[in-house]
Amino acid sequence: MIRVLIADDQPLVRRGLALILAPAPxxxxxxxxxxxxxxxELAGRLTPDVVVMDIRMPVLDGVGATAELARTLPASRVLALSTFDMDEYVVAALRAGAHGFLPKDVSPEELIDAVHTVHTGEAAVAPRLLTRLISTYVRSGRRETPTAPTDVPAGLTPRELEIWRLLATGHDNAAIAGELDISVSTVKNHLTGVFGKLGVRDRAQAVIAAYESGLVEAGRRST
Structure with missing residues (x-):
């Protein structure tokens, strides 16, 4: 069983999320x-596998709570939720340690699938949505002018660099494989190497690192 804790300041939303998840066996x-x-506090007592976490909450917001859980209970993986797709707090939550992000208007099936994905340790963030979020974040404060990729870690092979670039511009594994004419399993192997060399945990953090390093620029796809 995947043990889930729901965190949201609206009782109706909490109840709705619980009802959506209840049918999953x-x-x-x-x-x-x-x-x-x-x-x-509850996570410390209940040790859930997944915490479905609203980003904007009183007392301690979802970003702060995510950071605390990542520090004290890393086995309790956070799936962040937000009312708005373009929300700078989403990027902050991912950087704080969330394993995924979903807008609150997703379908019940998508929410259940995301809980399963996060539970396995993968990132439950749609590539296109993640790219738009990062682009908005960069435009709003990180860089006002294009920056050369001077912060790219040493040791990445040309193929790893290209796969990282494609990942950051919204390609999933199948699209990367098609673009480079290689197998999906080869893409996965390369991504494992990329994550290790970047010192990141998953796709979400790799995309953030790509924008912060200057590998890709906000608002435009790399070529």
Whole structure:
């Protein structure tokens, strides 16, 4: 069973999320929290596998709660939720340690799938959505002018660099394989190497690193 804790400051939303997850035979909702501080406290007692975390909450917001859980309970993986697709707090949550992000208007099936994905340790973030989020974040404050990729870590092979670039511009594994005429399993092997050399945990953090390094620029696809 995947033990899930739901954190949202709106009782109706908490109940709705619980009802969506309830039919899944391998998911059990073990608790509900009304703010980030309560989420951290309950997670400490209940040790959930996944915390479905609203980003904007009183007392302690979802970003702060995610950072605290990543520090104290790394086995409790966070799936962040937000009302708005273009929300700078989403990037902050991913950087704080969230394993994924979904807008609140996703379908029940997408939410259940994301819980399963996050539970396995993968990032549950749609590539195109993640790219738009990072682009908005960079345009809003990180860089006002294009920056040369001077911060790219040493040791990446040309093929790894190209795969990282394609990942950051919204390509999934199948699209990367098609673009480079290689197999999906080869893409996965290269990504494992990329993540290790970047010192990142998953696709979400790799995309953030690509924008922060200057490998890709906000608002345009690389060629």
């Amino acid at each position: 391998d998911i059990e909702v073990v608790g509900e929290a009304a703010d980030g501080a309560e989420a951290v």
